[in-house]
Amino acid sequence: MKKDICIWYDICPMKRFLEKGKLEKKWIDNYCKGNYYLCVRRKMEAEGKYHPDNMLPDGTINEQLGI
Numbered sequence: 328m329k330k331d332i333c334i335w336y337d338i339c340p341m342k343r344f345l346e347k348g349k350l351e352k353k354w355i356d357n358y359c360k361g362n363y364y365l366c367v368r369r370k371m372e373a374e375g376k377y378h379p380d381n382m383l384p385d386g387t388i389n390e391q392l393g394i
Contacts, residue, residue, distance in 0.1 A: 333363035
């Protein structure tokens with residue numbers, strides 16, 4: 328069974344951070360390819376609100392990801 332994927336996944340910084348080995352796969356599995364409707368980044372994007380690249384899907388900022 329194929330999981331739904333967030334429409335923003337291909338251009339989301341989370342994908343790039345995962346590919347560079349800077350982000351744990353659990354973030355992608357739990358949000359981008361899972362419960363993407365819970366993603367704070369997605370909600371902010373839909374509302375046209377600014378959110379930094381290093382903001383995780385749960386809304387926390389990960390300073391180690393850089394900007």
